[in-house]
Amino acid sequence: MSLTSQIAELQTTMNQIVELVEESRALTRKIPDSVSESSPKVKTIFEMSQDSMKKLKKAIGQAESIKRTLGY
Amino acid sequence: MNNPSVKNHCDEIDQTFRQLVKHLEQAQKLARQIPNQSFEEANRSVRLIIEEYQQSIRQVNHNLDLLESLWKRALGQTQQLSSQKQAAKGFSKGVAVAGIITSLGSNVVGSVNPNLHTNDHLSDSHSMVSENNVKKRDDQLDKDTIARNQNNTSQG
Numbered sequence: 001m002s003l004t005s006q007i008a009e010l011q012t013t014m015n016q017i018v019e020l021v022e023e024s025r026a027l028t029r030k031i032p033d034s035v036s037e038s039s040p041k042v043k044t045i046f047e048m049s050q051d052s053m054k055k056l057k058k059a060i061g062q063a064e065s066i067k068r069t070l071g072y
Numbered sequence: 073m074n075n076p077s078v079k080n081h082c083d084e085i086d087q088t089f090r091q092l093v094k095h096l097e098q099a100q101k102l103a104r105q106i107p108n109q110s111f112e113e114a115n116r117s118v119r120l121i122i123e124e125y126q127q128s129i130r131q132v133n134h135n136l137d138l139l140e141s142l143w144k145r146a147l148g149q150t151q152q153l154s155s156q157k158q159a160a161k162g163f164s165k166g167v168a169v170a171g172i173i174t175s176l177g178s179n180v181v182g183s184v185n186p187n188l189h190t191n192d193h194l195s196d197s198h199s200m201v202s203e204n205n206v207k208k209r210d211d212q213l214d215k216d217t218i219a220r221n222q223n224n225t226s227q228g
Contacts, residue, residue, distance in 0.1 A: 004107070007103060007106055007107065010103055010121075011100070011103050011104075014096065014099060014100050014103060015100075017096055017128075018093065018096050018097070018100070021089055021092055021093055021096060022093065024089060025086060025089035025090070025093070028082050028085050028086050028089065029082070029086060031078065031082045032075075032078055032079045032082050035075045035078050035147075038078065038147060039143070039147055039149060042139055042142055042143050042147065042153070043143075043153065045085075045139060046136065046139045046140075046143075046153055049132050049135055049136055049139065050136070052132050053129060053132045053133070053136075056125050056128050056129050056132065057129070059099075059121075059125055060122055060125050060126070063118050063121050063122045063125070064122065066106075066114075066118050067115060067118045067119070067122075070111050070114055070115050070118070071111065072115045072118075
């Protein structure tokens with residue numbers, strides 16, 4: 001895979017992470033509006049945070065791969 | 073607002089998300105610079121991206137702890153929220169196979185792929201996408217709540 005493609009893939013993962021985090025944040029802000037219905041929201045945010053964690057680790061792997069391609 | 077403990081938890085989680093977004097945006101900025109950098113500069117940028125993401129992982133972990141506390145203490149839930157947490161924390165660091173440089177030039181990429189810059193506009197559209205996705209999730213959560221309430225009513 002070319003360096004250009006590797007960087008493009010990393011950027012795609014980055015965008016997915018930002019989207020997940022912004023969604024999680026938006027959902028978090030809605031919790032205090034209706035505490036009685038907050039449990040499902042908390043569960044969803046928890047799962048989205050776990051997804052973010054996986055994608056962050058994937059991004060680190062992609063960045064390390066780029067480093068090796070650069071010869072470092 | 074009728075539960076200060078819930079609000080305090082949510083404020084702290086939101087604050088951590090805010091810091092997290094800053095780290096992620098910094099990493100995105102660094103990634104956009106790579107195609108126009110020398111190999112040495114690009115290596116430094118990649119190293120910084122990895123540091124930003126390691127810091128981000130610590131913040132996500134912090135939020136997972138806060139969510140767990142919110143779940144148990146503020147909401148009084150007894151059922152486990154953290155069953156998959158250890159699995160997420162222990163997720164093995166996947167390292168992709170190193171690629172081969174196919175173009176060399178004065179900068180790391182030589183001829184820059186125009187697609188690399190097409191992501192710039194995405195940061196502006198993130199909020200809109202997020203709002204739409206949150207609305208969809210909210211709708212689903214509402215349906216789940218209605219179904220659960222109907223079920224409870226029929227049982228009672």
